Amino acid sequence: MPSDPAPARAVGEHVEARVPEVLDAASPRARPGRRREGGGGEKGGGGAAPSGTVVRTEGLRRSYGDARAVRHALDGVTLTIEAGELVAVLGPSGSGKSTLLGVVGGLDRGYEGRVELFDRNLAKMRDRELSRLRCRQIGFVFQAFHLLGHLSVLDNVLAPALFDPEWPDLRRRAMELLDRLGLADRAEDAPGQLSGGQRQRVAIARALLQRPALLLCDEPTGNLDTEMAARTIALFSELHAEEGLTVLAVTHEERLAEVATRVIRLRDGRVEHDGRGKQGGRGKQGGQGKQGGQVEVGS
Numbered sequence: 400m401p402s403d404p405a406p407a408r409a410v411g412e413h414v415e416a417r418v419p420e421v422l423d424a425a426s427p428r429a430r431p432g433r434r435r436e437g438g439g440g441e442k443g444g445g446g447a448a449p450s451g452t453v454v455r456t457e458g459l460r461r462s463y464g465d466a467r468a469v470r471h472a473l474d475g476v477t478l479t480i481e482a483g484e485l486v487a488v489l490g491p492s493g494s495g496k497s498t499l500l501g502v503v504g505g506l507d508r509g510y511e512g513r514v515e516l517f518d519r520n521l522a523k524m525r526d527r528e529l530s531r532l533r534c535r536q537i538g539f540v541f542q543a544f545h546l547l548g549h550l551s552v553l554d555n556v557l558a559p560a561l562f563d564p565e566w567p568d569l570r571r572r573a574m575e576l577l578d579r580l581g582l583a584d585r586a587e588d589a590p591g592q593l594s595g596g597q598r599q600r601v602a603i604a605r606a607l608l609q610r611p612a613l614l615l616c617d618e619p620t621g622n623l624d625t626e627m628a629a630r631t632i633a634l635f636s637e638l639h640a641e642e643g644l645t646v647l648a649v650t651h652e653e654r655l656a657e658v659a660t661r662v663i664r665l666r667d668g669r670v671e672h673d674g675r676g677k678q679g680g681r682g683k684q685g686g687q688g689k690q691g692g693q694v695e696v697g698s
C-alpha cells in the first residue's frame with residue numbers, strides 16, 4: 400500500500416484552477432447516501448436495490464451532413480434501460496455506438512426524437528440542470544482518459560470529489576477501487592508513468608468513485624491486456640451486484656458481453672438485436688429488434 404495520500408487541501412491547490420476541466424472529464428458528484436433524483440433509489444453499498452427507469456429513448460435519431468448527403472448515425476432507436484441493468488452495446492464500426500453514449504450522457508443534444516434520463520426529458524432541461532444531473536448521477540469512461548498529468552494517480556481518482564464533504568470516505572473508496580483494479584501500488588505515481596491500460600483503469604476508478612447511478616463506458620477494456628480486462632469486467636459485475644450500478648458499455652469485448660444482463664446490437668444506427676445477456680435481465684426491455692435469448696457476440 401502506498402504512503403498516506405495527500406490531504407484534500409493539497410489536491411485542491413492543484414486542481415482548483417482546472418475545476419471545469421476536471422468536472423467535465425469525469426465526475427459523478429453524488430454523495431453516498433444521497434437520494435437519486437428521479438427515482439434511482441438510494442446510493443451506497445448495502446442499500447435498497449435501485450429501481451426505476453434510468454434511460455428511455457423513443458425514435459432517437461442523430462443525423463450528420465446536409466439535405467443532399469444526410470447520414471443517420473442513429474436512426475430511430477427506441478429502448479428503455481432500467482436501474483441495475485448491465486448492458487453491453489455491440490455492433491460494427493460506424494453503427495452508432497459512441498453516438499448513442501454521447502446522446503444518452505447528455506453530451507450531444509443535436510438529436511431528434513425523445514430521450515429521458517431518470518424520467519426527465521433531456522430536451523426540456525437547461526444546460527445547467529443537465530450538467531448538474533450529469534455530475535451527480537453519471538460516470539463516464541471515455542476512450543481518451545482525460546487524466547491530469549500534474550496530479551498523482553490517487554489525486555486524479557479523487558479530483559471530481561474535491562468539494563465533497565464525504566472526502567475521507569471517498570479517499571478510502573478511491574484506494575479500494577485502485578486496489579481492485581490492480582493499481583494500489585501506483586497511487587502516488589504520475590499518470591505519465593503508467594501504461595495506456597493502467598491509465599484507462601485510473602479513469603475507470605475515477606468514474607466509479609462517487610457511486611454513479613449510471614456508468615457510461617466507451618470501450619472500457621480497449622487498452623487492457625487479457626488479465627486486466629477480466630479484472631475490470633469482474634469489478635463492473637461486482638459493483639453491479641453490490642451497489643446496483645447501472646452500466647451501459649460500448650464494447651467489442653466478448654467477456655464483457657458475457658457478464659451483461661442485456662446485450663444490444665446496433666447496425667447502421669438501428670437496434671438489430673436487444674436481448675438478455677448470459678446473466679439474464681432485470682428490467683423490461685424496450686428495443687425494436689429481436690427479443691430474448693442468448694446472443695452471439697463479436698462483430
Ligand SMILES: Nc1ncnc2c1ncn2[C@@H]1O[C@H](COP(=O)(O)OP(=O)(O)OP(=O)(O)O)[C@@H](O)[C@H]1O
Nearest residue numbers: 463464471472490491492493494495496497498499
Ligand atoms: N461528428 C460527426 N460528424 C459527422 N459524422 C459523424 C460524427 N460522429 C459520428 N459520425 C458518423 O456517425 C456514424 C456512427 O459513428 P459512431 O462513432 O457512433 O460509431 P461507432 O459504432 O461508435 O464506431 P466505432 O466502433 O468505430 O467506434 C459513423 O458513420 C460516423 O462517421
